[in-house]
Amino acid sequence: MSSLVKRMASPLQVILTILLYVQISVAAGVAAAPGVFGALKLHRAITSGGSSDLLWALSACVCGALAYFAYALTVIFVVPMFRLLAPGTPEGRYPYYSFKAYQWASYNALILLVRYSCINFLRVTPFLPLFHRLMGIKVGRRVQINTAIIGDSNLIEVGDDVVIGGDVTLVAHAAERGDLVAERVRIGSRVTLGLMSVIMPGCRIGDGAVIAAGAILQKGTHVGPGEVWGGVPARLIGGKGADVEGQRGTSSE
Numbered sequence: 001m002s003s004l005v006k007r008m009a010s011p012l013q014v015i016l017t018i019l020l021y022v023q024i025s026v027a028a029g030v031a032a033a034p035g036v037f038g039a040l041k042l043h044r045a046i047t048s049g050g051s052s053d054l055l056w057a058l059s060a061c062v063c064g065a066l067a068y069f070a071y072a073l074t075v076i077f078v079v080p081m082f083r084l085l086a087p088g089t090p091e092g093r094y095p096y097y098s099f100k101a102y103q104w105a106s107y108n109a110l111i112l113l114v115r116y117s118c119i120n121f122l123r124v125t126p127f128l129p130l131f132h133r134l135m136g137i138k139v140g141r142r143v144q145i146n147t148a149i150i151g152d153s154n155l156i157e158v159g160d161d162v163v164i165g166g167d168v169t170l171v172a173h174a175a176e177r178g179d180l181v182a183e184r185v186r187i188g189s190r191v192t193l194g195l196m197s198v199i200m201p202g203c204r205i206g207d208g209a210v211i212a213a214g215a216i217l218q219k220g221t222h223v224g225p226g227e228v229w230g231g232v233p234a235r236l237i238g239g240k241g242a243d244v245e246g247q248r249g250t251s252s253e
């Protein structure tokens with residue numbers, strides 16, 4: 001049975017990939033339609049009395065750009081509706097070729113649609129926490145997110161007053177030895193995740209902690225409240241309770 005699954009894996013993956021393309025095409029199309037409709041109306045109104053080529057081109061381009069931003073503000077509401085089909089990344093360990101892995105892929109494909117089409121214009125705005133909240137993240141108040149690279153939102157918890165710095169990678173899954181491993185990530189309040197740090201599955205970060213710029217926090221790491229962790233792989237480098245010379249590389253929990 002397992003050899004049959006392995007033999008069928010590639011054709012199955014192609015078929016499922018095409019199905020996912022259909023799913024995200026519908027989501028993208030539905031999200032684009034209102035902006036395109038409004039832009040067409042506006043463009044027609046501007047150029048209705050006859051216009052020079054320059055005015056026509058200017059109007060078409062500005063209306064097109066407005067349609068793009070209208071898409072960005074619409075897609076963050078349309079994509080979460082597709083959670084009826086793809087509710088989230090399941091927690092646990094499961095093979096690449098399994099129904100749970102398909103659930104992981106179909107859910108994250110929705111997030112990727114937003115990531116690759118418009119997310120950079122949503123960074124450090126209230127729209128990005130709102131989108132991830134609708135996708136299932138538990139996120140507190142006054143959280144600033146300056147990264148496109150958050151996956152598995154339904155398995156991530158973030159407290160109040162957190163700063164998720166530029167280009168942080170925050171995911172709750174890892175591919176390991178033929179399996180996908182997905183484990184909840186918990187981030188307390190007043191935490192700073194430094195520029196380009198990587199937070200792996202199963203990490204827990206206590207209130208007021210700082211993860212230094214460029215740090216890689218290995219899977220399952222527990223960072224205590226007020227601690228500062230940095231480096232690759234990340235080690236305790238300072239903060240509350242740290243005797244840096246004596247305790248570097250140990251967790252306080």
Ligand SMILES: CC(C)(COP(=O)(O)OP(=O)(O)OC[C@H]1O[C@@H](n2cnc3c(N)ncnc32)[C@H](O)[C@@H]1OP(=O)(O)O)[C@@H](O)C(=O)NCCC(=O)NCCS
Pocket residue numbers: 163164165166192193194195210211212213214215228230231237238
């Ligand atoms: C880790 C950090 C908080 C340390 O700042 P600080 O408290 O002012 O401390 P210092 O700069 O004096 O450095 C203290 C020690 O940490 C080390 N350190 C500083 N930045 C580090 C980093 N990114 N990775 C590893 N070690 C780092 C220093 O080398 C120093 O080590 P030493 O005591 O052995 O000499 C800061 O460098 C940082 O990375 N902040 C994140 C900011 C950020 O990215 N915000 C979000 C995006 S804007």
